[in-house]
Amino acid sequence: MPKTIQRWTRSHEFWLLAVVVILSMFLTAATDSFLTLQNLFDLLTSTSFAGILAAGLLVVLVFGGIDISFTAIASVAQYVALTIAKTYPIGWFGVFFVACCIGILCGLFNAAIIHKVRISSVIVTISTLNIFYGSLIYITRGDYITSLPTYFREGIWWFEFTDSNGFPYAINLQALLLVVSFFMTWVLLNKTNIGRQICAMGGNEIAAERLGFHVFGLRCLVYGYMGFMAAIASISQAQLAQSVTPTTLIGKELEVLAAVVLGGASLTGGKGTVFGAVLGVMLIAILQNGLILLGVSSYWNQFFVGCVILLAVSATALSQRRRHAGLAS
Template identity: 65%
Template sequence: MPDSLKAPSVKAALARFRRSHEFWLLAVILVLCAGLGAANPQFLTMQNLFDLLTSYAFVGILALGLLVVLIAGGIDISFTATASVAQYVALVIANAYGANWFSLFAMAIGTGVALGAVNALFVQKLRIPSIIVSVATLNIFYGLLIFVTGGKYIYSLPDWFATGIFWFEFDWGPTSSYGVNLQILILGIGFLVTWLLLNRTNIGRQVYAMGGNPDAAQRLGFHTFRLNMLVYCYMGAMAGAASLVQAQLAQSVAPTVLVGKELDVVAAVVLGGASLAGGVGTVLGTFLGLALLAVLQNGLILLGVSSYWSPLFVGLVILISVSVTAWSQRERRARRVRA
């Protein structure tokens, strides 16, 4: 449910939060962080926080796009291919004709929006289940990209792009300095815009309503086509922005590396409480889902856990955190029945 329907008093809001999926997720993350911090002092440092935000910006930005699609009752897994195409198009043009930050992002996001519109057209006009449409378009976008580019990497990027940005720099130790880089900036903007869209606009409320009950939404006179178009184009725009963030971090454009990372993104969003059935999901939940995955991967290495064991631990913690939520909800239902 959108936050705008929140009860007015702070106390009631807190009580509501206490019962929410996000609360339990936050609890799991805090326990995990406390444990990891005690085990390795390197974990609870600003340096590690900035490193984590930077490394997970790509997955996080995509997760925000996917969150909106899931809330609207659809699903899109073609975003990795969309990102690969957007990245390639934007940086090839930037290399050939020159560009600046604004035009570069405009090109990547524009490409993403165009590909998102293709998804929306098929989903809405032909009523094909969105998962099938996006499996197909994933292969089509990716196939075309590989066909046209021959799978060739781009290593020479414009200097200003390779250098990136570095705001509010501060020194950390004798050799390192940290600041707000491109990854963190775009991730922050992504969270802000998505939160505003879902919680502070009429469109956001319509997206929740449509995802919760598409038939009712249509009968109420919602423009479901426009809404779906907006949702899939938003996913595409996020994929475009994320693709540049990733290219800047990796200092190269590699058409083949992004496809295959869909599940990381889906995991973060679903772990954050979004429902694959539509109508449910929050920006805070997505952030926490992402944080849980990031902290886990990072923490396991800092603890010196063998790589052979880490998938097991990742799976276990996901299962535990989802179980805790499910358990708390079951208890609540049981209490309600008793009462």
């Protein structure tokens, strides 16, 4: 038993958890609004979009690839699904079905090009980001969609309860989708055979190929899953914003990447856990939320986030280097 505990305390997740807990305790002590149900619910709702994308991107990073195009995929999926929903009564199921089909198709397009052209996935997905986004704006002329169907505008509101101050709470669409996405990703990576194959591919692609893994199939699955998650995230975001603006999601891709990497996923593949990704997303969200609650001008938000990322990646790299040195001696 002590050995498992020892291994746990050495892991990246442990340190990240410690930082998150200390930061939360500090904020609880320093402000009286941080640890309120209201604030935590708001936090959950507002991180939904980035969190769901982080779950998808984690799988791609574990696989040893990278995807930059997911914000463009999300924009396309959102726009097409809600354009159809505006005119035809397709209902919730229809909205998700259309969005997910578009997302998965875009993901498969990425996978096919990476596999056929054999250039690095960063370059392919930068190109496809431009292709998806450019075509979307060209065809739609950048028009907003504001008149959404009533059921969509209302969202979901399950298990309502009222706290002592009389504020109503309920499980909303954003929180539900966020939890489901992370749970699905956890099941995929840890409880299925395919998940282990994805990890193996990320660890050593050539070895995995020689062991007889179906590389193209796995690649399709991973990028398709990323597209699927992008679609889910886009619906969550559209419901929250109560409108669709095709230009608003682009530019968020590197922030999501930063959150996942903060959670310990390696860009060279084979490493990364769902728990780590959750903590990475949480750390950035709590940091931003805390700075606002502490009364720091929101103009300084990004600066602190950037500094935390720099500190985290430097600390991780240094500790890894020390461990390697320890192994060598």
